[in-house]
Amino acid sequence: MDDAFDTERVVDRAEEISAVGRAAREVLDEKHRARETTLGASRRTIQACAAAIRAVHRGEYETAEERIREASALLAEADAEVAAHPDVRHGGYLHDAKKEYAEANLTLAFVRGDPLPTPSALRVETPAYLNGMAEAASELRRNLLDCLRAGRLRRAEGLLGVMDDVYGLLVTVDYPDALTGGLRRTTDALRAVIERSRGDVTTTIVADRLQTRIEELRRDTGA
Numbered sequence: 001m002d003d004a005f006d007t008e009r010v011v012d013r014a015e016e017i018s019a020v021g022r023a024a025r026e027v028l029d030e031k032h033r034a035r036e037t038t039l040g041a042s043r044r045t046i047q048a049c050a051a052a053i054r055a056v057h058r059g060e061y062e063t064a065e066e067r068i069r070e071a072s073a074l075l076a077e078a079d080a081e082v083a084a085h086p087d088v089r090h091g092g093y094l095h096d097a098k099k100e101y102a103e104a105n106l107t108l109a110f111v112r113g114d115p116l117p118t119p120s121a122l123r124v125e126t127p128a129y130l131n132g133m134a135e136a137a138s139e140l141r142r143n144l145l146d147c148l149r150a151g152r153l154r155r156a157e158g159l160l161g162v163m164d165d166v167y168g169l170l171v172t173v174d175y176p177d178a179l180t181g182g183l184r185r186t187t188d189a190l191r192a193v194i195e196r197s198r199g200d201v202t203t204t205i206v207a208d209r210l211q212t213r214i215e216e217l218r219r220d221t222g223a
Contacts, residue, residue, distance in 0.1 A: 128181060
């Protein structure tokens, strides 16, 4: 019999294989803990950001700031957990949380008239920031409609201008979705919101001018 097939020459690998298994479980246990912690922090971040945006629409800016600070702390926790696990970091859910965080900050800045925070200031990646900016611009529709109902036409036109400016920027960011986090889809959604908002503003302005003209005619005729 060929010595190559001599069973007495087979090396016992059981301990080596067990060692590989132990090491693999340690690595995967650590990744699993990081993933679970990050998932939980991301969910709570999204909830805090949604609460912040609702507070902005109600004019409760201090409450919005509190919720944003809460979201910031949660994101810092998540980032710390995945620092050693880039595969976990890029799982998608952290991107969504950072997008919501950018949206909350930018919505507050747009509505209150603050300087826009930069991606580096927020510690979010550019794709999450740009998607958050698109969604923040869409959120302005609610504030715009509130202004129309209150007769604040100049403010409504200003908000529409901000929405147009954001769209004008984002439509030029022409890169594959894999790089931008699906920005093209978010930008298309913003365009639809802008067109509806433009129609609302135009209709309200025309109605206001008509009402003004009617009142002028009444004064002129003494009616």
